[in-house]
Every structure is written in structure tokens, then in C-alpha cells.
Amino acid sequence: MSDAALGAVAREHEHHDATGAKIGMWLFLFTEFLLFGGLFLLYAVYRTKFPADFHFAATTLDVRLGTVNTAILLTSSLTMVLSVAAHERDNRKLSTAFLALTMLLGLAFLVNKYFEWSTKIDHGLFPGAAELATHAPGEKLFYGLYYAMTGLHGLHVLIGIAVMAFVLPVAARRPRRRVRLGTQSASRLALTAEAGGELWAETPEDAVDEIEVSFLYEHNEELAKRDRIVVENTGLYWHLVDIVWIFLFPLFYLIT
Amino acid sequence: MTALGTYVKVWLALIALTGLTVTAAGLHLGSLSVLAAILIASVKSSLVLSFFMNLRSEERVFKVMLGVAMATMAVIMLLTFVDVWYR
Structure with a gap:
């Protein structure tokens, strides 16, 4: 196969649009923004209706635990952006390490959340509990919103961690271009093996119709971009989850 | 970078x-x-x-999109509160 033909095959696998992929991610983030926005609106309306109950209910939340979790999530945003930056600098090992660290911080956030919820549930402070039924109506609304909003946020953290698990190998791999070459069936095909010897298809049964050749590019910016956008979009999602928490934290823990 | x-x-x-x-x-x-x-x-x-x-070094279209999303949310919030306040 001539070089020109090989180039044509390679290019058709190469098409990608980084800006388009990023716009798509942002559009998805706006739907998330409106989803949480609706819940924040609900919170705002009920808070104006029951300001005293909301203030009283908020005193039961652990400010120290909330602050620690805020610091954890902010730090995970830093490690996430450092993972993207390391990938930009072609340091895939460091990028993968930072991504793994981000996952660990996300897990730490969820572990704290588990202990926090457990304490509340032990005290009978959850929707439907007999203990909470004796509380003021505004307090019931506060706890309902608390579980719904921090729960939905926690679900997003969990999804973020799962996405990162899939992205880890993408961040780690070197840019590689796969090219499929057609061969005439039953023709004798010679491949130069790594050691320098030649491999021959000896009989028609051994002959192949198609071989896949994978070229490894150590420094190919075009190919690296394809993986980079995946890492970048994961980062965008993670930062949105961080922003939601930035608003959840003062509105639930600090309004006492 | x-x-x-x-x-x-x-x-x-x-x-x-x-x-x-x-x-x-x-x-x-x-x-x-x-x-x-x-x-x-x-x-x-x-x-x-x-x-x-990285929004600050992103193309204009990203900032416009964010503006539209935030304006939408602001309108929804305002209209809801007009109802809450003057009901």
C-alpha cells in the first residue's frame, strides 16, 4: 500500500472536534445547573416561609464535618485540574496519579457523608421518622431538602468517581493510531517481526484478509488531543459538582 | 497553558x-x-x-451559553418570588 493511501485510511479515523465535544459537555452541565437550581429555588421559598425553623434545624448539622468536607472537595478540584494540566504537558503518569488522587478525595467525601447521615438517622431525623413527626413543619421541610439536595449531590460525586475509573486508562495511554490494511485473500503475506525475522503465511488457511497495525506516537499533539478532551470533560463535570457543594455548604450548615 | x-x-x-x-x-x-x-x-x-x-480563556460562545443559563435561572427565581411575595 502506498504512503498516500495509508494516509487516507489514517485520517478517516482521526476526525475529532475538541470544541464541539466541550460545548456538548457545557450544555449537559447547564441541564445539571437547572436541576440543582430548581432545588435551590425550593429551598429559598421554604426558607422565606419558615425562617426560624430553618435556623433551628441547621444548628443540628455538624459545621466542623461540613467544613472538612468542603476542604476535601475543593482540594479534589485542585488535583483534578492538575491532572488535566499534567496531561497537557504530556506527563501521562502524573495525570493518572492526580486523577486517582481525585477519586480518593471523592471517596473520602462520601465516607464523611455516610457518617454524617448515620448520626442524623440515629437521632430519628429523617423524613418519615416518628421523632421528626413531632418537630415543627419548617424543620421537616429542612430535613427533606437536606436529604434530597445533599443526596443528589452525593450521587453526582459517586457518578464522578465511576466516570474517573473509566477515564484512568484513557489518561494513562500513549497516543496510538490504528490503521487497517486490506490484503488480498490467500496471498502470501510477509510481516517483519520485531526481532527482524519474517513471518510468513505458509498455507492459504493461514492467510489473512485484514491486518491491523498500531503505530505508537510518543509526541503527537493531534492524537493526544483526542484523549485530552475526555480528561478535560471529566474535569468540567467534577468542578460543577464542586460548585454545587460551594452553595450547599453555607445554605445548610451556616445559617444558624 | x-x-x-x-x-x-x-x-x-x-x-x-x-x-x-x-x-x-x-x-x-x-x-x-x-x-x-x-x-x-x-x-x-x-x-x-x-x-x-478554564472559562476565562475559552471562546466567546461558552461565556454566552453560561450567561443564557444563568439568566434563565434568574428569571425562574424572580417570577417564583414575585408569586411568593405578593400572593
Whole structure:
């Protein structure tokens, strides 16, 4: 196969649009923004209706635990952006390490959340509990919103961690271009093996119709971009989850 | 490419603002405390948006899209509160 033909095959696998992929991610983030926005609106309306109950209910939340979790999530945003930056600098090992660290911080956030919820549930402070039924109506609304909003946020953290698990190998791999070459069936095909010897298809049964050749590019910016956008979009999602928490934290823990 | 030091500085600012919002909540500023909390949270999110999400060096279309989404949310909030206040 001539070089020109090989180039044509390679290019058709190469098409990608980084800006388009990023716009798509942002559009998805706006739907998330409106989803949480609706819940924040609900919170705002009920808070104006029951300001005293909301203030009283908020005193039961652990400010120290909330602050620690805020610091954890902010730090995970830093490690996430450092993972993207390391990938930009072609340091895939460091990028993968930072991504793994981000996952660990996300897990730490969820572990704290588990202990926090457990304490509340032990005290009978959850929707439907007999203990909470004796509380003021505004307090019931506060706890309902608390579980719904921090729960939905926690679900997003969990999804973020799962996405990162899939992205880890993408961040780690070197840019590689796969090219499929057609061969005439039953023709004798010679491949130069790594050691320098030649491999021959000896009989028609051994002959192949198609071989896949994978070229490894150590420094190919075009190919690296394809993986980079995946890492970048994961980062965008993670930062949105961080922003939601930035608003959840003062509105639930600090309004006492 | 943004310098790595910039990201660390933004992170330090975010941690400092978290400290500030916790301190401000302890001061019992009354109705001002909600305003302070939302103001600080807004500053923190703009830092995350412009530096961590790289919006500041993104093409114009991204900023316009964010503006549209925020304006939509603002209209929904305003209309709801007009109903809550004047019902």
C-alpha cells in the first residue's frame, strides 16, 4: 500500500472536534445547573416561609464535618485540574496519579457523608421518622431538602468517581493510531517481526484478509488531543459538582 | 497553558474564602449573614469557573451559553418570588 493511501485510511479515523465535544459537555452541565437550581429555588421559598425553623434545624448539622468536607472537595478540584494540566504537558503518569488522587478525595467525601447521615438517622431525623413527626413543619421541610439536595449531590460525586475509573486508562495511554490494511485473500503475506525475522503465511488457511497495525506516537499533539478532551470533560463535570457543594455548604450548615 | 502555581493560588484562595464564610456565619450578622454567605459562594464559584474550568480563556460562545443559563435561572427565581411575595 502506498504512503498516500495509508494516509487516507489514517485520517478517516482521526476526525475529532475538541470544541464541539466541550460545548456538548457545557450544555449537559447547564441541564445539571437547572436541576440543582430548581432545588435551590425550593429551598429559598421554604426558607422565606419558615425562617426560624430553618435556623433551628441547621444548628443540628455538624459545621466542623461540613467544613472538612468542603476542604476535601475543593482540594479534589485542585488535583483534578492538575491532572488535566499534567496531561497537557504530556506527563501521562502524573495525570493518572492526580486523577486517582481525585477519586480518593471523592471517596473520602462520601465516607464523611455516610457518617454524617448515620448520626442524623440515629437521632430519628429523617423524613418519615416518628421523632421528626413531632418537630415543627419548617424543620421537616429542612430535613427533606437536606436529604434530597445533599443526596443528589452525593450521587453526582459517586457518578464522578465511576466516570474517573473509566477515564484512568484513557489518561494513562500513549497516543496510538490504528490503521487497517486490506490484503488480498490467500496471498502470501510477509510481516517483519520485531526481532527482524519474517513471518510468513505458509498455507492459504493461514492467510489473512485484514491486518491491523498500531503505530505508537510518543509526541503527537493531534492524537493526544483526542484523549485530552475526555480528561478535560471529566474535569468540567467534577468542578460543577464542586460548585454545587460551594452553595450547599453555607445554605445548610451556616445559617444558624 | 496556565502555570501550575496559578492553580495552587486559586485553591489557597478557595480555602481562605471557606474560612471566611465560616467565620462570618459565627458573627451573627442577622439578615446580612445570608447575603454574605451567598456573596462568598458566588466569588468561590467564579474562581472555579474561570480558572479550574478554564472559562476565562475559552471562546466567546461558552461565556454566552453560561450567561443564557444563568439568566434563565434568574428569571425562574424572580417570577417564583414575585408569586411568593405578593400572593
